[in-house]
Structure formats: C-alpha cells, structure tokens
Amino acid sequence: MEARAKGGRLSEEEELHTEGSSSNRISSLPDDILHHILSLLPVGSTAQTSVLSRQWNHLWASLPTLDFSDVKGGAVEFISKVLRHRHENSNLKVFRVKGYLSSSCLYSCIDRVVKYSVEELALDVSLTDKYFSGDAFGLPSLFKCDSLRSLTLATYKNPYYSPSIPKPHFGLLLSSNAVAKSGLHQLHTLSLTRVEFLDSALELDLFSASSLPSLEKLSITNCKGITHLKITCPNIKDVHIVRMFLSSLDISGMRLEHLEITHSFEVMVSGNRVKIFAPNLKTFWWQHNYGTEESFALSFPILRACHLACFSKVDDVTMAKPTINLLCGSSQVQKLCIYDSYLRLVFQNLYMFSCLLRGASIGCLFMQILSDIYFEGGLPYSFMNLKTLQIFIRIFNKDVIPGITCLFKSSPKLHTLSIYTMNAYLETYLPTWHNILLDDAGCTEEQFWESQAQILSHFLGHLKVVNIHDYSHRINENVIKFARFLLEHGRSLQEIILHSRHPSGKEKISSVLEGFPRASAGVKISVALATRAKFPDACDRAKLNFFAF
Numbered sequence: 001m002e003a004r005a006k007g008g009r010l011s012e013e014e015e016l017h018t019e020g021s022s023s024n025r026i027s028s029l030p031d032d033i034l035h036h037i038l039s040l041l042p043v044g045s046t047a048q049t050s051v052l053s054r055q056w057n058h059l060w061a062s063l064p065t066l067d068f069s070d071v072k073g074g075a076v077e078f079i080s081k082v083l084r085h086r087h088e089n090s091n092l093k094v095f096r097v098k099g100y101l102s103s104s105c106l107y108s109c110i111d112r113v114v115k116y117s118v119e120e121l122a123l124d125v126s127l128t129d130k131y132f133s134g135d136a137f138g139l140p141s142l143f144k145c146d147s148l149r150s151l152t153l154a155t156y157k158n159p160y161y162s163p164s165i166p167k168p169h170f171g172l173l174l175s176s177n178a179v180a181k182s183g184l185h186q187l188h189t190l191s192l193t194r195v196e197f198l199d200s201a202l203e204l205d206l207f208s209a210s211s212l213p214s215l216e217k218l219s220i221t222n223c224k225g226i227t228h229l230k231i232t233c234p235n236i237k238d239v240h241i242v243r244m245f246l247s248s249l250d251i252s253g254m255r256l257e258h259l260e261i262t263h264s265f266e267v268m269v270s271g272n273r274v275k276i277f278a279p280n281l282k283t284f285w286w287q288h289n290y291g292t293e294e295s296f297a298l299s300f301p302i303l304r305a306c307h308l309a310c311f312s313k314v315d316d317v318t319m320a321k322p323t324i325n326l327l328c329g330s331s332q333v334q335k336l337c338i339y340d341s342y343l344r345l346v347f348q349n350l351y352m353f354s355c356l357l358r359g360a361s362i363g364c365l366f367m368q369i370l371s372d373i374y375f376e377g378g379l380p381y382s383f384m385n386l387k388t389l390q391i392f393i394r395i396f397n398k399d400v401i402p403g404i405t406c407l408f409k410s411s412p413k414l415h416t417l418s419i420y421t422m423n424a425y426l427e428t429y430l431p432t433w434h435n436i437l438l439d440d441a442g443c444t445e446e447q448f449w450e451s452q453a454q455i456l457s458h459f460l461g462h463l464k465v466v467n468i469h470d471y472s473h474r475i476n477e478n479v480i481k482f483a484r485f486l487l488e489h490g491r492s493l494q495e496i497i498l499h500s501r502h503p504s505g506k507e508k509i510s511s512v513l514e515g516f517p518r519a520s521a522g523v524k525i526s527v528a529l530a531t532r533a534k535f536p537d538a539c540d541r542a543k544l545n546f547f548a549f
Contacts, residue, residue, distance in 0.1 A: 043068055069098040080105050083112040092116035098124040099156060114145045122152035148184055154193035189217040197225030207231040220244060252277040260285035286326055295322035297329030306330040309339035324369055331381045335388040340366040367393060367403030374406035375435050387415040396421040396478045398431040401445065405452055412458035418467040445478055449485040460489045469499040475509065484516045493520040499528045
C-alpha cells in the first residue's frame with residue numbers, strides 16, 4: 001500500500017511535468033528565468049517552493065541570489081544550513097545577510113560563499129558573542145576570493161534598540177600586508193559602514209593599487225580607527241566619505257568623477273590637511289567640514305556641479321578659509337551651490353544669546369569671508385563656465401550682501417540664480433557692512449546696490465532667470481530692494497520669481513515689483529505662495545537641518 005501510494009505520488013509528479021500541461025507552464029521555463037522570479041520573493045517563500053517537486057528543490061539549491069536581509073531573530077542561524085545543502089557546483093552571484101549572528105555562523109557563511117565563488121557580498125551584521133582575536137576575525141578566506149566584485153561590510157544597527165538586544169561586536173581586524181599580498185584584485189565596489197579598523201598601518205595601505213587595483217566605487221561611513229586616509233586606487237571613479245574623524249585626507253585619481261566629503265573633519269587639530277588630485281572630477285560635495293587648516297585642490301577643469309557647505313564654530317574665521325581654497329579649485333564649475341550653515345542652531349546655543357546681548361556680529365561665516373575678499377578686490381579668478389548658482393543663507397542683509405556680490409562679480413556668464421533665505425528670529429538684529437567706510441557713511445542697501453551696477457555689468461548682461469525663496473517670518477525689505485536692482489539693471493532678464501510664505505502680502509509684493517522700472521522689456525514677474533519651505537533635492541542630500549522649522 002505504501003509502495004503504491006509512493007508510486008502514485010511519483011506518477012502525479014510525472015503528470016505535472018507532461019509537456020503542454022496547462023497547470024505547470026511555469027516549470028517549463030528556463031532555469032535562469034525561474035531563478036530570477038524566485039530572487040524577487042522573500043527568501044522564506046523561496047525556500048517553501050523546494051517541496052513542490054524535485055525540479056523546484058534543484059532550483060532552490062542552485063539559486064544564484066540569496067538575500068537574508070529580511071530574516072528576523074534566531075532564524076538567521078539557519079543560513080548556515082541553507083549553504084550546507086547547496087549544490088557543490090552552483091556559483092553564487094549575490095549573498096546578503098542583515099541582523100545578529102554568532103561569530104561561528106559568520107565565519108562559516110564566509111567560508112562557504114567564497115567556495116561558491118560569490119560575486120556580491122553584503123554583511124550588515126552584529127555579533128552576538130565576542131569575536132576571535134588575530135587572523136580568526138581577519139577573514140583571510142574573504143580576502144582570497146578572486147570572484148568578488150562588490151563587498152559591503154557594516155555593523156548592524158537595530159532601529160528599535162532595547163537593553164535586551166545584544167551589544168554589537170563587529171570590528172574589522174586586518175593585516176595590511178596580508179591584504180596587499182592577497183588583495184581583492186577584481187573588486188570594483190566597496191562599502192564600509194560603522195566598521196572598526198584596528199590595524200594602524202591599514203589606513204595608509206588598503207586603498208591602493210596593490211590591494212584594490214580594480215576598485216571603482218568606495219564608500220566609507222562612520223568608521224573608527226582611521227585618522228589619516230589615503231586613496232590612490234588607479235581606477236577609482238566614485239568616493240563617498242561620511243561621518244569620519246580625519247586629520248588628513250589624500251585622494252589621487254585620474255579617473256575620479258564623483259567625490260563627497262561630509263562631516264569628516266569635525267575636530268580642529270594642528271596640521272589637519274586635505275589634498276585632492278582629480279583632473280576629471282564632475283561632481284564635488286564638501287559639507288560641514290570645519291577642522292582643516294590647509295586644503296590643496298588642483299583645478300577641476302570639467303567640473304559640472306560643486307556643493308560647498310560651510311560649518312564652523314562662532315567667530316572661527318580661519319576654519320572657513322580651506323573651503324575658499326576648494327572654491328578656487330572649482331572655478332571651472334558649471335553649477336555651484338553654496339550652503340552657509342553658520343546659524344544652524346540659532347537660539348539653541350547659549351553662546352548665540354551672549355553674542356546678541358553683547359551686540360556681537362552674527363552673520364553667515366562663509367559669506368563674511370567672501371565679503372572680506374570682496375572689499376580687498378574680489379576673488380583672483382572668475383567662474384567663466386558657471387551657468388547656475390544656488391545660495392542658501394539664513395539672513396539677507398548687510399552681513400552677506402558684499403559676499404553675494406563677490407560671487408556675482410566672479411560669475412560674468414551666469415544664466416540662472418536661486419537664493420534661499422530664512423531670516424528666522426533675526427528681525428531685531430542690527431547688521432553692519434563690516435567695512436569702516438560704509439558703516440561710518442551710513443550706507444544703505446539701496447546705495448550699495450546702485451554703486452555695484454557698473455562693476456556687475458557683465459553679470460547683469462547675461463542673467464536671465466532669478467528665483468528668490470524668502471521664507472522669513474515677515475516680508476524681507478532687503479529682498480525687495482535686491483529684486484528692484486535686478487529689474488532696473490538686468491538687461492537680459494527674462495523671468496524673476498519671488499517665493500513668499502505670506503498669503504496676505506502676495507498682492508502687495510506683486511504690485512510693488514510691477515511698479516519698478518525695468519531694463520528688460522520682456523521680463524516676466526511673478527510671486528508664488530509657499531506655505532512652507534521647499535528646497536531642491538540637493539539641499540536634502542546635504543542634510544541641512546538648520547533650515548528646518
């Protein structure tokens with residue numbers, strides 16, 4: 001009876017595989033298509049298909065993509081079992097794990113995926129027990145994997161942390177000599193997040209031609225143990241350095257096209273320096289780095305977009321100067337975005353209160369530096385290729401106007417200008433020009449702008465589109481004065497749009513602007529109502545939370 005029953009099940013299985021059976025058309029698809037379909041399902045659902053038939057069991061045992069990112073709790077430990085039952089000759093293209101693992105499970109997984117010639121490996125894990133010392137956690141088998149093309153190493157951070165969750169114990173302990181000798185010679189993408197480097201020599205030797213000759217994309221985020229970072233991989237194209245604690249950075253890459261350095265120089269130490277050699281750089285992000293004394297950036301002749309966010313402590317002017325040097329190296333840029341975050345913590349910092357009480361100068365640091373440069377004759381270079389300029393500031397008054405003018409003077413062929421201003425809580429502050437002659441003469445904003453008409457002649461002759469986003473708590477008269485100056489002298493001006501958050505003042509602002517004389521007869525004037533601040537995607541990426549309100 002049992003034999004007949006078993007035979008009956010086999011005959012049913014054979015019937016399911018009969019050609020033309022409408023109930024089993026999916027099984028007749030090629031294995032690579034079925035593998036792709038299964039890779040789109042959660043790994044638990046994919047595993048359940050293995051009981052359908054021998055064919056589906058074979059598909060599960062040879063699946064080229066194993067993604068355990070959604071596996072929760074203790075179920076993560078069954079990963080080793082899955083790998084043990086995998087077909088010997090089935091190569092593994094993608095392997096991902098996310099969550100808490102024991103060290104033995106982690107090492108077992110790595111040994112097995114290397115055996116299966118894994119091409120993309122992503123480990124976002126924290127160990128539930130203390131890892132072994134020495135080369136046991138050096139993962140020697142991983143760095144002998146010639147098949148590896150993409151590697152992601154990260155310490156898992158549970159978003160729902162509680163005291164019952166095991167404390168993370170993930171650190172990367174490697175010998176720089178061992179890495180250089182074995183190396184990951186085919187690796188083109190490397191991402192390191194919350195990884196601890198324990199080898200002091202590693203930071204100088206790992207990211208080089210000897211250990212990573214094929215590397216094209218590198219991302220290092222919030223990693224400990226690196227203070228002197230040197231990147232000289234010959235094929236590097238894309239580099240992201242975020243939330244590091246560096247004292248020196250040296251990047252050299254003939255093929256480097258995209259570079260981001262964010263929150264990586266947050267402690268001022270004597271001798272901090274940045275050196276960048278990237279003649280083919282296309283996009284450059286320098287955000288909230290205020291601990292460098294020196295910066296050396298050779299010219300970026302084909303730079304398309306440059307984002308500079310200055311983040312410095314109060315009254316520390318010297319910290320903004322390296323940013324100015326980087327601006328000089330970006331003089332060939334086509335699109336320039338300036339984020340001045342000097343007042344990112346207004347009224348949340350007690351020192352700010354004391355500055356207000358003493359009548360000290362409170363302005364935008366980056367613009368104050370540019371203002372000083374302007375009064376000394378201006379920048380020693382011009383942005384001859386600059387077509388788009390975006391400026392993000394807290395205030396629009398005497399403190400920043402000369403600095404903004406400095407940028408205008410050096411942008412003779414600018415096409416589109418966008419200015420974002422908040423003026424939050426500073427209506428009672430009395431700004432100054434920071435120039436004895438202008439302050440003693442009682443120079444007004446209107447007088448200053450009129451005195452600049454001839455100096456900005458080239459700028460005013462090319463400017464076509466202006467967007468002014470005024471999100472202050474009341475109508476900013478300085479914005480209206482600036483708009484008037486552009487209308488009266490902008491000979492090629494085609495459109496000027498003022499974005500305001502004041503519904504009651506929309507008609508008044510529109511009426512005032514329409515009454516100003518115009519140098520360009522065809523200019524279109526409009527006032528747009530914005531109930532809340534709206535910033536471009538680039539601003540969101542810059543994480544400029546000082547604009548939030």
